[in-house]
Every structure is written in C-alpha cells, then in structure tokens.
Amino acid sequence: xxxxFTRAAEEIHLSQPAVSIQVKRLEENVGKALFEHVGRRITxxxxxxxxxxxxxxxxxxxxxxxxxxxxxxxxxAGTLTVTAVTSAKYFLPHLLGAFLRRYPDVEPKLKVxxxxxxxxxxxxxxxxxxxxxxxxxxxxVEAVPFLENVIAVVASPNHPLxxxxxxxxxxxxxxxxxxxxxxSGNRKVVEEFFEDQGLSINPYMELGSAEAIKQxxxxxxxxxxxxxxxxxxxxxAGQIKxxxxxxxxxxxxxxxIHRKEKNLSPAAQSFIEFLQTEGQHLVNEAMQVKI
Numbered sequence: 648x649x650x651x652f653t654r655a656a657e658e659i660h661l662s663q664p665a666v667s668i669q670v671k672r673l674e675e676n677v678g679k680a681l682f683e684h685v686g687r688r689i690t691x692x693x694x695x696x697x698x699x700x701x702x703x704x705x706x707x708x709x710x711x712x713x714x715x716x717x718x719x720x721x722x723x724a725g726t727l728t729v730t731a732v733t734s735a736k737y738f739l740p741h742l743l744g745a746f747l748r749r750y751p752d753v754e755p756k757l758k759v760x761x762x763x764x765x766x767x768x769x770x771x772x773x774x775x776x777x778x779x780x781x782x783x784x785x786x787x788v789e790a791v792p793f794l795e796n797v798i799a800v801v802a803s804p805n806h807p808l809x810x811x812x813x814x815x816x817x818x819x820x821x822x823x824x825x826x827x828x829x830x831s832g833n834r835k836v837v838e839e840f841f842e843d844q845g846l847s848i849n850p851y852m853e854l855g856s857a858e859a860i861k862q863x864x865x866x867x868x869x870x871x872x873x874x875x876x877x878x879x880x881x882x883x884a885g886q887i888k889x890x891x892x893x894x895x896x897x898x899x900x901x902x903x904i905h906r907k908e909k910n911l912s913p914a915a916q917s918f919i920e921f922l923q924t925e926g927q928h929l930v931n932e933a934m935q936v937k938i
Contacts, residue, residue: 648699648771650689673698707772711910724752727914730768731778733759734833734857735901737876738794738930739778745929746921753914761855762832769906775915777904780874781832787907792900793922794930798836799889799896801878802870809888816844816893823851823869825860833857837872840897861887872897876930 649655652670656663674681681695691699713725731739736759743755760768762779769777769786782790800819802809808822820841826848827834841847851869854860857877864871865886875896881887889896903922905911911919 648773650691652689703771710912713912722752723750723913723917725912725914726754726756727776727912727918728756728758728774729776729778729918730758730760730765730774732762732765732780732832734780734874734877735759735778737874737879742922742926742929745925746918749921750914750917753918761828763830769904772906772909775905775909775912776918778901779832779904780899780901781835782902782904786904788904789907790902790904791919791923792902793919793926794901795927796899796901797875797896798833798872798899799875799878800870800872800892801864801887802890803865803867804885804888805867806870806888808870808890812891814890814892816841816846819870819892820846820848824848825852825854825863825869825871826850827857827860828853828855833872833874836897836899840894844894 649658652666653663656666659666670681677694677698679694680692681698682689683692710726729739729743739757743757747753747755756774758768758774765777765779766783766786768774769788777788780796782788800814808814808818826837838848852863854863857873860871860873861877861881863869865881870890872895875882875889878887878889882889903919905915905919
C-alpha cells in the first residue's frame with residue numbers, strides 16, 4: 648500500500664531492516680519476487696498485487712468476523728478504524744473521545760490524511776469509516792451528514808477589508824487568495840461558488856494545510872476561505888477576522904461515509920448513530936461556539 652519499506656515500518660512500529668527481512672521471507676515462501684526496484688522507487692510485481700489483494704480479503708474477513716461475534720454478544724466493542732481529511736482534526740477527536748467514554752471497549756484507530764490519500768483508502772476499502780466534506784459523485788459509498796461545515800472568508804485584523812461592513816465578491820477576486828492544494832474539498836466548494844456567480848479567484852499561493860493557510864493569513868500574506876471549526880482559537884484571540892462578504896458564510900455538511908457493500912460492525916454503526924444524534928451539540932459545546 649505504501650510502496651515504501653520505511654513508511655510501512657513506521658506504521659507497524661518496527662525498524663526498516665526488520666520489515667525488509669519479513670518481506671524477503673515472504674518472497675521465499677511464495678517462490679516469486681513481490682517487488683520490483685526501479686532506481687529508488689519500488690513497485691509491486693503481478694504476483695505482489697495478487698498477494699496484496701488476497702491479504703486484504705483475508706484481513707477484511709477476519710475484521711468482519713470480530714464484528715459478527717461482537718454483534719451476536721450484543722456488545723459495542725472491537726476495533727473501529729476511521730480516516731478523516733485533515734480539516735476534520737479540529738473536531739473529530741472531541742467526538743471520538745465522547746464516544747469512547749460511552750463505549751470503553753471500542754478500540755479506535757484514527758488516521759488523518761489529505762483528500763487524495765483518503766479517496767485512495769476508500770477505493771482500497773482500508774477502513775470502516777471516513778469523514779470528509781465534499782463527497783465525489785463517483786464514489787460508491789453511503790454518505791451520512793452529521794455536522795454543519797461553515798466556511799467563512801477571513802483575513803488579518805490589519806487587512807484593509809477587515810473594517811468594511813459589506814464586501815462584494817468582485818472585490819474579493821481582486822485580493823490575494825491563499826488556497827489549499829488542487830483537489831482539496833474546501834477549495835472545490837469555494838471555487839464552485841464563485842463560478843456560479845460568474846466569477847473566479849486567482850490563487851496567490853497554494854499551501855498544503857489549513858494550519859499553513861492560517862499562519863499565512865495572520866502574517867498578512869492574503870485572505871482565505873476556511874471552515875470556522877479550524878479558527879476558534881485564532882478568532883477568540885483576535886488574530887484572525889471574519890470578513891462580512893456577500894453570500895458568505897457558505898454552509899455545507901461534514902459527512903461520515905462507508906463503502907456501500909461494507910458490513911458495518913456494531914462499533915462502526917454505533918459511531919455513525921452517535922455522530923448523527925450528538926455530533927453537532929458536542930462540537931458546539933467543546934469549541935464554545937455556536938455556528
């Protein structure tokens with residue numbers, strides 16, 4: 648999956664040489680090479696791809712067996728694997744913590760990834776659940792909205808627009824816009840909104856995370872459109888100002904998704920229900936903000 652011995656070793660908390668030894672032994676057992684080395688890159692051989700697919704099937708079936716046993720016992724327990732886009736890291740730990748206090752026998756595995764990596768994991772059926780904003784139409788998934796995602800235009804308090812009472816979209820297109828990388832869900836939502844108004848923004852700078860964009864905004868590099876979930880501390884401290892722009896804030900939804908054919912464990916099903924019924928209230932309470 649990683650196409651990297653080093654990254655695989657980091658994930659399972661072993662040394663890189665230990666992983667290399669295990670792969671070499673696996674190749675000896677199979678009788679065929681599993682990887683091809685081209686320069687500094689490695690790729691799976693045809694045999695390697697077959698073994699990888701079979702391994703996923705076996706491990707997935709074992710996970711389903713654990714869930715089935717828990718279901719028969721009526722317990723909400725066992726492993727729960729969740730991957731979320733990076734912007735969700737500001738609220739998802741609060742929700743997962745509250746869920747675990749209610750169901751202490753659940754063993755969570757939370758991974759934060761960029762949108763491209765998350766979509767790849769969905770395609771490979773790597774996890775039980777995924778948390779993201781904009782859900783592509785071509786994904787064969789069930790999407791359950793559970794939390795409002797409020798996207799506002801923000802700037803440094805010293806920015807010339809910070810004191811304006813009404814700002815037009817046309818004015819924004821003339822400003823230096825800081826944006827996420829191409830493919831980001833947040834960027835897609837904002838760009839589509841401007842396109843619907845017959846306008847477009849010209850990215851001044853692309854940054855790889857909401858955290859980097861916040862720092863850029865506070866440093867006066869430009870303005871941006873970000874989820875208010877990411878900005879609670881900076882707004883409270885007076886380091887970032889929400890601008891009064893026509894048409895903003897945009898109100899979208901955070902979704903928890905899973906593959907349609909996925910047999911959800913009691914833990915995964917209970918977490919979905921928990922997010923639906925209590926997610927909004929708990930996030931507002933934890934962040935001391937009502938949006």
